[in-house]
Amino acid sequence: MAPGTLGAHEALEVHELLNFKTLCAAKSKLLQGLVFDQELKDLMEKDVQQSLRDIANLQSLYQKASFQTEIPEFRPAPILDKG
Numbered sequence: 001m002a003p004g005t006l007g008a009h010e011a012l013e014v015h016e017l018l019n020f021k022t023l024c025a026a027k028s029k030l031l032q033g034l035v036f037d038q039e040l041k042d043l044m045e046k047d048v049q050q051s052l053r054d055i056a057n058l059q060s061l062y063q064k065a066s067f068q069t070e071i072p073e074f075r076p077a078p079i080l081d082k083g
Helices: 008-032 038-062
Strands: none
Touching: 008 038
């Protein structure tokens, strides 16, 4: 393995963190529509913005994996086929 690359177990950990942070951002964004308290909404928006920064950092770290896979966009795939 080349210096500066992640081992398989490290890449897996980063991948799990990416999944977790993506879920956190999506949940905070979704729940903002159900919250009426502005202070809580602002806090949730800060959480979303911080999660997006964390995701970007984790993605750059994931590029150092010893194997390469495609990193998905922030948008989830549609659940229902419209065709």
